[in-house]
Amino acid sequence: MENRVSLGSIQKAVWDGRLPLEIILASSESRTFDKTDPYLIAYPRISYLPSLLPRLRDFFSAFLIEPNSQSHDGWFEFEGVPLKWHYPVGLLFDLYAGADPASKTAAGGNESPESGSSLPWRLVVHFSDWPDDLVRLDADGMVMNDAFINSVKEADFLRNGTAKGIMSLSKEDSSGLWNAVQEVNLLSFQRISNILLPQLSQPFRNVPIRIFLPLPLDAESSSLKVVQSPLPPSIPASNMQSSQMLSSRSGFTIQPQTVGTFLHTLLPNLFPSRRTPVLAKPVLHGAVIPMSAPIEEVVRSSAYGDGWAYLVVRMMG
């Protein structure tokens, strides 16, 4: 049954995914200290937090001690950690919220078991005292747009081996891609990203995946440990796994690179097995991702708007 699920339907589910957020104004910035009403929203996982700032600035305007602050002065914090706004909120949640990821073994179909205390995700918004460890935003949103397009370029370079695709994208399509992500408009996103993506029959050169490692509990900085390495979509077949063998044109036997094979290669201590999570499990969009999933399919179906799949490694037990 699983094989009948199309890449498109997974992509739609990813784009439909929403997180309930409960956002409060930093008490030190509020005229009513901690008595300010929270702002509640079901926010798309693929969206970026600063897009909420104009609404939040309006919502909290009557409470602000500093009335002259602008919406682009706004930044978010979770339990004291300033959140890097250039990551989509779904990734930030997977990184910091400490929620149990959904998995196949958990009962209850569509509902994720991100239950208990982690939902709604409680964030604090500030409009003063910009922290030194965050890149500043600008009034026109150019800094965000630039960060997004840089990320898109990197993904494109990995997929094609050149940056020509994104460089040749028209200005309209380039800003259209960012608008489609901001508006969570999957149809207009697909129209433009199909110009960039290699045809299904043509494999990626490398697969744009970044792995985020667990943070030590006593970490003093909010600096994240990120692992990235060129990941081809196919690897030479090992004798151990004969089930998914393919023949390459050159006659060598190859097999699809899976989540399990690359995690085992890059992080053998955390992933001693290619097939079963033993010490840690990979999480994407709030769910444990199967070790057997071919990584090119993972990225084609479940990448964030910038073309990257961001996997968060969660320790087990």
Next chain:
Amino acid sequence: MAAFCSAFPFLAHSEFEGACQDLADRCTSAQNIGWSDIRLLTKPDGTSLRITKCVDIPSPLESPALEDFEEPEDEDPEALVRAKPQPSLQIDYDILLSPTYQVPVLYFSLRWHNHGPLGLDEVYQYVVPERYRQELKSVGVMGGISMGYHPDSGAPAFFVHPCNTADAMANIADAHSVTPGSYLLIWLGLVGHCVSLHVPRELFASCIC
């Protein structure tokens, strides 16, 4: 004597490390190269080269852009210190190998005595030589220099876009004769110039490989 670049116009990890080591070694012997420091930083997940230099710029009193930063705070005990002209801006350049583009990438951050972080406007005003300004500003969403996070420290930093580096290197250098050491110097000439990181002539002279 040295081996040629194996993946030109890209640079392999080991070749990048070797070239950085080489440049750092050569700089300790080259006198008066105009940099205040060059250091090889070796970490488990990669080598990088840090070059520090100071740029003379007009004193804050004569510089309207920087004056804006100084909010009038009469009770500030440091006000006297701040009013003193501090004519040099410290720039820390970090050269790293991009895991995506497989070419060196230049990150840099600015330190100005008693000031908070400086923005992109100050980068164009004080770091980018005038003849490159228009060209650099005209590419991409907001120019050829972006703000991002330093891959090692995680702190905000500027970087020069590396996405066209491989093509540019292929146009400039000869694939059949470029060694990792000369690759790094040519790259420094290509990318460094835009942000006032000039390759001292002494280094080229000692690198007729």
